Amino acid sequence: MDSTNGKADDLRQETESMRKELEETRMLLEKSRQENLSLERQLNERKMELWGQNAISALQINNILTSIQEIIFIANTNREIEFISPAVYKIAGYQPEEILGQPIRNFVHPDDWHVLQSIKDQLESAGNARVELRAAKKQGGYVWLSVSVSTRFVENQVMEFTGIITDISKVKIIESRLQERDLLNQTLMEASPDVIIFTDWNGNIETVSMNTRAMFGIGHPDEVRGLPLLNFIHADYHSLVVDRISFIKKNKRRGELELVLVKSDGTTFDAGVTGEVIHSTESSPARMVFMVRDISEWRKTERRLVESEARFRLLFETAPVGISIVNSEGKLLMVNRKYTEMTGYTIKEVPDLDTWWSLAYPEESARNAVIEEFSLKMAEFFRTGVPLEPYEGLIHCKDGTQKFLEVSLTTTESIQLVTFVDVTDRKLHSEQILEQKRYIETILSAIRDSKFILDRQGNVIEYIPSNQSIQIITPGQLFGKNIFKALP
8 A cells, every 4th residue: 555655646746746837838838929929919010000101121020020939920811821930940940931832731740630620610700719739840750839820801801810839849748748647647546455535625525546436335436526525434533534634734744544434325334544735736726635445354353353362361361270471582471360379470570481490490400400301392392393291390489389380381483382280289199199009018018928817707816927017017906807997
């Protein structure tokens, strides 16, 4: 969006500059034409006056005509050139005598012959005509000319046609460049994923890009021309938009806004809008341009992301195991409540792995051994990609107690998710079971050579212990007791 809109901005500025240059050139040409018309009238009046007095020479007339930059010509009723001023050489490369007696048509571009008919029609209806056409240059090619012609009557009869010809090649070059810029502007507008809307200074729509049809559900862009921009903005946002537009106008800078727009069928959608002022020129009043992008899907994704983050946060904080998330630099990004309950440490107290190692394993040799084992496990994981098996470790907690924790590690390229399960009770219970098992094994080994006499119910009526077992179980502990209940 940004690249396309940036090019469009540059083209608009260049186009406005060219329009200003074209307008200034046209104004200068018009001023020159008016001055020449006035000069032609004065010249004719003076010629008539001096001729009547036999007081002007042909040389003097030629000097006057030579000083005029535009071509002055006279044609007879057959459209043949009877007189043409010396300026024709500067503009078209012909000497005046090369043109005299020839039909005007001989010097007009074939594609512009229809313009000659337009001159004829205008002269017949109004007595004067003004057209633009291309005329042949002697050295080849064509030059654009503005031709003003009037009819001279004598006793209500057409006697001849007089006119002034102005070189407007520069104007046509600028116009051609403007047309190219307009075409490029239009191409960029249509290529842009954004809808582009031009309004007048009061916010009434002037021009829109073709993709406005799909975004707003209209039949043709012309349908919205002249309508207020606010017609397509949800009423809840009107005051906000008016304030923002006032800000843009006042500060002559770009403004951005996210709001709700209204389609032609009344349905709404979320949009991001960027507005900017197009400064006025002598030929064009100040306007505004708005770039509109449909962000409905982005908003939906954003809402889903927020919901997903909320669910993750809930699961993270309420998990029955301790969890810490570590980035690739070893900095702790998050720890949950269970982690703090289990170890006593908050994330402020354990900002990174180095701090964790020093707190959980205060004794240096034990800490170094754990770090070495952890590094080897990580190296093996990155080498093979095989997930790490959970392992157990005895850590020191903030309150001074020690706990056995079962640690599991899930690793990506950027983060490590570490879970901790408190297995202290299970570990102690396992130790107790092992101790009892060792005790039973000792007893069984000791009484292996002892002799028992039992009654039918399994009660001991006589016990002859071995030398080893007498140190463990005395006869008084067994007489009259059930053998299966008496032995541990």
